[in-house]
Amino acid sequence: xxxxxxxxxxxxxxxxxxxxxxxxxxxxxxxxxxxxxxxxxxxxxxxxxxxxxxxxxxxxxxxxxxxxxxxxxxxxxxxxxxxxxxxxxxxxxxxxxxxxxxxxxxxxxxxxxxxxxxxxxxxxxxxxxxxxxxxxxxxxxxxxxxxxxxxxxxxxxxxxxxxxxxxxxxxxxxxxxxxxxxxxxxxxxxxxxxxxxxxxxxxxxxxxxxxxxxxxxxxxxx
Amino acid sequence: xxxxxxxxxxxxxxxxxxxxxxxxxxxxxxxxxxxxxxxxxxxxxxxxxxxxxxxxxxxxxxxxxxxxxxxxxxxxxxxxxxxxxxxxxxxxxxxxxxxxxxxxxxxxxxxxxxxxxxxxxxxxxxxxxxxxxxxxxxxxxxxxxxxxxxxxxxxxxxxxxxxxxxxxxxxxxxxxxxxxxxxxxxxxxxxxxxxxxxxxxxxxxxxxxxxxxxxxxxxxxxxxxxxxxxxxxxxxxxxxxxxxxxxxxxxxxxxxxxxxxxxxxxxxxxxxxxxxxxxxxxxxxxxxxxxxxxxxxxxxxxxxxxxxxxxxxxxxxxxxxxxxxxxxxxxxxxxxxxxxxxxxxxxxxxxxxxxxxxxxxxxxxxxxxxxxxxxxxxxxxxxxxxxxxxxxxxxxxxxxxxxxxxxxxxxxxxxxxxxxxxxxxxxxxxxxxxxxxxxxxxxxxxxxxxxxxxxxxxxxxxxxxxxxxxxxxxxxxxxxxxxxxxxxxxxxxxxxxxxxxxxxxxxxxxxxxxxxxxxxxxxxxxxxxxxxxxxxxxxxxxxxxxxxxxxxxxxxxxxxxxxxxxxxxxxxxxxxxxxxxxxxxxxxxxxxxxxxxxxxxxxxxxxxxxxxxxxxxxxxxxxxxxxxxxxxxxxxxxxxxxxxxxxxxxxxxxxxxxxxxxxxxxxx
Numbered sequence: 006x007x008x009x010x011x012x013x014x015x016x017x018x019x020x021x022x023x024x025x026x027x028x029x030x031x032x033x034x035x036x037x038x039x040x041x042x043x044x045x046x047x048x049x050x051x052x053x054x055x056x057x058x059x060x061x062x063x064x065x066x067x068x069x070x071x072x073x074x075x076x077x078x079x080x081x082x083x084x085x086x087x088x089x090x091x092x093x094x095x096x097x098x099x100x101x102x103x104x105x106x107x108x109x110x111x112x113x114x115x116x117x118x119x120x121x122x123x124x125x126x127x128x129x130x131x132x133x134x135x136x137x138x139x140x141x142x143x144x145x146x147x148x149x150x151x152x153x154x155x156x157x158x159x160x161x162x163x164x165x166x167x168x169x170x171x172x173x174x175x176x177x178x179x180x181x182x183x184x185x186x187x188x189x190x191x192x193x194x195x196x197x198x199x200x201x202x203x204x205x206x207x208x209x210x211x212x213x214x215x216x217x218x219x220x221x222x223x224x225x226x227x
Numbered sequence: 228x229x230x231x232x233x234x235x236x237x238x239x240x241x242x243x244x245x246x247x248x249x250x251x252x253x254x255x256x257x258x259x260x261x262x263x264x265x266x267x268x269x270x271x272x273x274x275x276x277x278x279x280x281x282x283x284x285x286x287x288x289x290x291x292x293x294x295x296x297x298x299x300x301x302x303x304x305x306x307x308x309x310x311x312x313x314x315x316x317x318x319x320x321x322x323x324x325x326x327x328x329x330x331x332x333x334x335x336x337x338x339x340x341x342x343x344x345x346x347x348x349x350x351x352x353x354x355x356x357x358x359x360x361x362x363x364x365x366x367x368x369x370x371x372x373x374x375x376x377x378x379x380x381x382x383x384x385x386x387x388x389x390x391x392x393x394x395x396x397x398x399x400x401x402x403x404x405x406x407x408x409x410x411x412x413x414x415x416x417x418x419x420x421x422x423x424x425x426x427x428x429x430x431x432x433x434x435x436x437x438x439x440x441x442x443x444x445x446x447x448x449x450x451x452x453x454x455x456x457x458x459x460x461x462x463x464x465x466x467x468x469x470x471x472x473x474x475x476x477x478x479x480x481x482x483x484x485x486x487x488x489x490x491x492x493x494x495x496x497x498x499x500x501x502x503x504x505x506x507x508x509x510x511x512x513x514x515x516x517x518x519x520x521x522x523x524x525x526x527x528x529x530x531x532x533x534x535x536x537x538x539x540x541x542x543x544x545x546x547x548x549x550x551x552x553x554x555x556x557x558x559x560x561x562x563x564x565x566x567x568x569x570x571x572x573x574x575x576x577x578x579x580x581x582x583x584x585x586x587x588x589x590x591x592x593x594x595x596x597x598x599x600x601x602x603x604x605x606x607x608x609x610x611x612x613x614x615x616x617x618x619x620x621x622x623x624x625x626x627x628x629x630x631x632x633x634x635x636x637x638x639x640x641x642x643x644x645x646x647x648x649x650x651x652x653x654x655x656x657x658x659x660x661x662x663x664x665x666x667x668x669x670x671x672x673x674x675x676x677x678x679x680x681x682x683x684x685x686x687x688x689x690x691x692x693x694x695x696x697x698x699x700x701x702x703x704x705x706x707x708x709x710x711x712x713x714x715x716x717x718x719x720x721x722x723x724x725x726x727x728x729x730x731x732x733x734x735x736x737x738x739x740x741x742x743x744x745x746x747x748x749x750x751x752x753x754x755x756x757x758x759x760x761x762x763x764x765x766x767x768x769x770x771x772x773x774x775x776x777x778x779x780x781x782x783x784x785x786x787x788x789x790x791x792x793x794x795x796x797x798x799x800x801x802x803x804x805x806x807x808x809x810x811x812x813x814x815x816x817x818x819x820x821x822x823x824x825x826x827x828x829x830x831x832x833x834x835x836x837x838x839x840x841x842x843x844x845x846x847x848x849x850x851x852x853x854x855x856x857x858x859x860x861x862x863x864x865x866x867x868x869x870x871x872x873x874x875x876x877x878x879x880x881x882x883x884x885x886x887x888x889x890x891x892x893x894x895x
């Protein structure tokens with residue numbers, strides 16, 4: 006986090022992205038997003054529009070997408086708001102990539118529950134594949150970031166790759182997921198534990214067992 | 228009006244007050260960093276914690292908590308003491324202990340409050356955060372490691388300046404305050420963040436490492452860089468003025484000061500006239516006071532004398548020169564150096580009658596020929612407030628960005644006489660309509676049209692006077708009150724072909740028109756008039772003499788002498804007194820006190836530190852109307868007067884911020 010900073014504005018960057026504009030499809034979406042807010046409050050749409058812009062950049066260069074400064078300036082102009090306010094939002098939320106990323110942005114959660122459940126192994130597995138925090142692999146496929154809690158504690162450890170979460174990971178399962186992605190296939194998102202659908206208790210409930218079949222009233226037993 | 232109890236004392240507070248304000252009303256000091264009276268409430272420093280009942284059993288941030296009926300507030304309990312110590316300890320975790328090399332030292336909120344409310348020592352042994360310095364331009368020096376993220380600077384630039392230059396990037400411990408791409412802060416009030424910054428993160432770049440606050444002599448003064456008369460404090464050490472900072476005066480400058488006024492002081496030690504000069508065979512040569520005065524005694528001007536007052540002079544100087552001229556039998560006095568010749572027979576028609584504080588209440592404002600951000604930056608702050616309250620603003624004159632919503636009606640001065648119907652409807656329906664006539668419009672005969680506008684929309688009504696003229700020169704209103712105006716402006720003086728012209732720091736005059744006159748220049752800077760002068764008598768700058776100034780509202784204010792004039796320079800009034808002896812006439816005063824008494828006897832309003840009353844507005848003259856494309860008088864907002872043009876800081880500002888030159892920073 007500490008070394009998170011926007012990509013410097015170089016002449017090459019301006020040449021590449023200076024003429025950024027919505028695609029026809031995104032222009033429609035942008036209009037619809039802005040219309041969700043009252044007239045004159047269009048700057049409230051800055052967060053969805055930055056996301057839209059990031060996705061468009063990603064689609065153009067076949068990566069997860071990121072926000073070059075000229076693109077942020079475009080969004081600022083589009084919403085008629087000062088560029089510094091856009092930059093504040095973009096730098097605040099780690100959801101916005103302010104530096105170039107690869108095709109798959111592997112965000113490993115390292116917060117306490119995931120760490121207790123083995124996120125260190127997950128990170129080691131990433132390192133073993135040549136991923137490095139804050140860097141993109143040479144083939145442009147993977148960018149590794151360690152992030153704080155993603156809210157998947159009951160299926161820890163987890164990684165978020167682009168729009169999908171992969172949970173209940175082990176080093177092998179992560180390797181399988183990354184291999185599939187690298188091969189251009191889409192692995193099953195969500196928990197990787199066989200037989201588990203979502204974050205229900207593994208092996209059945211250990212508490213409130215009587216509630217499984219009926220709406221049991223426990224109050225008399227307390 | 229809720230009643231609350233503060234530390235057991237019951238007081239009544241105004242509706243809408245916060246708990247912090249209630250505590251202040253009760254005379255309790257509440258430490259704070261992010262809270263500032265003139266900015267919105269942020270509530271992010273947590274230093275103002277107090278205990279409030281009823282409420283959760285924990286300390287609460289008093290700045291963001293409304294005072295309610297029946298609250299019991301404690302500012303002296305053990306819980307509050309511990310909470311403040313805790314907040315202070317957190318703030319100091321990442322704050323460097325570099326007070327000995329910090330320019331804020333001695334006037335630092337963090338320093339003072341950690342002494343008063345902090346723990347005795349630190350328990351923190353881990354590494355501290357370090358943040359890279361940010362470029363904010365030639366005026367603001369940054370040491371961002373010291374920043375405690377109060378966001379006062381961010382709120383100032385957004386709310387008061389209205390330009391959104393400064394922002395807080397990243398989050399949490401990584402938060403950094405910066406301008407976009409580290410561009411220089413360009414707004415004309417941007418240096419006020421130096422005063423706002425409670426720590427040493429934003430300090431004055433020109434003043435860096437110059438002095439400690441306790442070494443400085445503080446003198447109350449008035450700003451002369453524009454006609455608003457902002458109240459200032461001059462900090463000097465020995466014979467040198469080191470800085471100017473604003474004083475709070477809600478009627479004039481609130482607590483802000485334009486960058487131009489704040490940083491012109493280093494011009495006071497450059498290009499100074501510190502000895503008399505005499506022109507010999509076309510060349511200026513240094514001379515002594517004795518030589519100069521005896522040379523002047525030889526010329527016998529008779530009554531063929533004219534006085535032209537510059538923009539920076541005080542009333543006493545102008546009055547002394549007027550006395551000298553009248554003793555010689557002349558009434559040729561003029562202060563409008565650039566040739567303006569509007570009618571001054573009624574001063575109400577050339578004053579800012581609404582008052583600076585009053586203009587905030589206006590609901591429709593026509594800015595007629597004034598680039599307010601250049602001519603009176605602090606007035607623009609007031610207009611921003613008016614717009615926030617719903618006022619509609621219209622501008623006649625070349626288009627400029629006012630930082631608030633305004634409608635541009637056209638460049639030609641005659642637009643005012645043919646207003647579009649929708650605009651006329653706004654003014655007709657307005658409860659408090661106002662017009663602000665600037666120098667650009669006055670030059671095109673805008674005063675007559677302005678008066679006609681005033682009559683048409685009834686700008687002067689019960690409890691409201693919406694007719695305003697915005698001058699640019701600090702000396703203007705005082706000069707007009709003392710009669711420094713000819714019917715035809717400076718053209719009358721040129722036509723009179725006076726034998727001797729006395730220039731009181733008149734640096735904006737086209738001196739080529741006075742080729743046949745002897746030009747006696749009483750001034751403090753080797754600026755335009757000094758080049759044209761035949762005799763140079765070194766005078767005192769505004770920091771070096773007591774003086775009375777009248778701002779564009781007609782507000783009479785006194786400035787005090789902070790330092791002595793350099794070298795052989797003398798206070799202006801004493802030079803004029805010596806001239807009287809040289810010319811062999813009597814002016815009737817031998818001391819500054821006698822001079823001021825004589826001036827007050829003649830113009831009693833100058834003896835009262837208050838708004839002068841100019842009476843009712845005259846009717847618009849028949850048949851005169853404005854015409855022509857308006858041109859604003861200020862071409863370069865930093866280099867507007869002799870002191871500013873001599874100031875290295877303002878020269879650099881002009882080069883970098885206006886002309887876009889990039890000056891490489893010397894390796895520090």
